Amino acid sequence: MDTFINHVWNISNSLSSEYNLDVQWFFVIYLISFAPFYFGYFLMAYGTTRNLKFTDLIHLRFRHKLQWHSYSNWGLFIHLFGRVMPYVYILIIGRNLPLWVYFLIVSIIGFSVGYLLYKILQKGNRSETKNDFSVIKKDNISDPVEIETIWEIYNHTFEKVNRLSPCRQSFDHDHFVEALRDSTIHKYLLQSTVDGTVGIGLITNDFKNAPWISSDYFKAHFPEAFAKNTIYYFLGLAIKEHFRARRLSLLLIEDIIDEIPHDAIMGFDHSRNINPLLHHFTKVVRQARSLMRTHIDRQHYHIVQRK
Numbered sequence: 001m002d003t004f005i006n007h008v009w010n011i012s013n014s015l016s017s018e019y020n021l022d023v024q025w026f027f028v029i030y031l032i033s034f035a036p037f038y039f040g041y042f043l044m045a046y047g048t049t050r051n052l053k054f055t056d057l058i059h060l061r062f063r064h065k066l067q068w069h070s071y072s073n074w075g076l077f078i079h080l081f082g083r084v085m086p087y088v089y090i091l092i093i094g095r096n097l098p099l100w101v102y103f104l105i106v107s108i109i110g111f112s113v114g115y116l117l118y119k120i121l122q123k124g125n126r127s128e129t130k131n132d133f134s135v136i137k138k139d140n141i142s143d144p145v146e147i148e149t150i151w152e153i154y155n156h157t158f159e160k161v162n163r164l165s166p167c168r169q170s171f172d173h174d175h176f177v178e179a180l181r182d183s184t185i186h187k188y189l190l191q192s193t194v195d196g197t198v199g200i201g202l203i204t205n206d207f208k209n210a211p212w213i214s215s216d217y218f219k220a221h222f223p224e225a226f227a228k229n230t231i232y233y234f235l236g237l238a239i240k241e242h243f244r245a246r247r248l249s250l251l252l253i254e255d256i257i258d259e260i261p262h263d264a265i266m267g268f269d270h271s272r273n274i275n276p277l278l279h280h281f282t283k284v285v286r287q288a289r290s291l292m293r294t295h296i297d298r299q300h301y302h303i304v305q306r307k
Helices: 002-019 023-049 054-058 070-093 099-125 144-164 173-181 215-221 223-228 241-246 248-259 278-287
Strands: 133-138 185-192 196-204 231-239 265-267
Touching: 002 023, 002 070, 023 070, 070 099, 133 248, 144 173, 144 196, 144 231, 173 185, 185 248, 196 241, 196 248, 215 223, 231 241, 231 248, 241 248
Parallel strands: 231 265
Antiparallel strands: 133 185, 185 196, 196 231
């Protein structure tokens, strides 16, 4: 620690002499700047690797694991703030500065201001706010036009996912239509005041709607909930691509969970390679003390090719 402090002091003393600065003030600012500088690095690393597990590192499985999240954005902003702190002080107080210092400061400030303006304009271009969306529960959907509208949203959401996983992650058209008409599958429609239906969530507490799930397992491990018929299973979540960046998945999942009785069991499955539901569901669980997520099993799919 003493070595680090001495190193920072020597750099501060050298720069203060060169640019006519108060060495004590510059030393304090320079020392403090290390906190956001490295904390920003930590947030960027955490944000991009939050879906990465230790076994993925061992087996070098990085596909779909490294992602740039909001934590990464904040990490970049905080890191740049820490980086620019001592230079701003030099720029304001110092004398005889080289051109590269001005260029660096102007570049970082320009990038930060530009990014902020981009975010502001991006929000401004969205005519709808979160208040313009609502979730409507339906037990039965039979209108052909409405069915096809919802199918387009659902199919477009899972089209890419099904190309990445050997196990189909969604209903085909016929089974999806059956699900919409089946009153034992609860449909939660995400409605926009401008665009109509923009998303759907499907959940059921009838095991016949999820034949790939073992009711015997839940009966053995959750006998009380099984007897009360309070074991619910997520069958899918789909939102129009244009609306996916607006945190509406959280709004839809939160409304679905709010409808479920207390002490109920909620289950869902997903591909290990890509999981459009897991990230949002986990975020809701982390925000609510009354919810707890547990990983219970894993299924592997193998291909054997005869040569």
